[in-house]
Amino acid sequence: METNRCSINITNQADYIDLLKLYNDIKVWDYLGGQRSSQQIEDRITEWINPQENCHYWTVKELGSGAFVGSILLTPHYDGEYTQISYMFLSSFWGNGFALEAVSQVLCHSFEDKAYKKILAEAQSANTSSCALLKKLGFYEVKRVTRFDAEQVIYSIDHPSHRVVVD
8 A cells, every 4th residue: 555655565574673663662652551571572573474364464664765654553452342453653753644644544445445344543541642643533532441551542433334424
């Protein structure tokens, strides 16, 4: 997939070093439950490169330069009922619209190619930028929970054909 500024490809072994950069970007993990151990990082990257059937992982790179920007994930949500979209972008790319552009593209692709009626997203309430991004993408707040010792906001977006229009 491509956007105006990004290429979005299925994560593979060639992305290993870039994924290590993401896991070593301390700012990224401030809102994701904190740093991981070396073994946790290794396990997670292996999972992204060799996903289970119901998991999808994409690597986002800047068009032109080919610079690694971040990752987008589509995985089962903690509730076990719905699918969740997650995203992690290197802090050096924050505030430049890359996440909006790439996540929007993955959502469109997912609703076109998959039978999802809705997709969830979860963000720490203290991560106001991520919460604002989700609202800009059309997500609405469903509920708040405490997870990873912090308040999380669970958002939902409905498949375009399932949206209810209120006059």
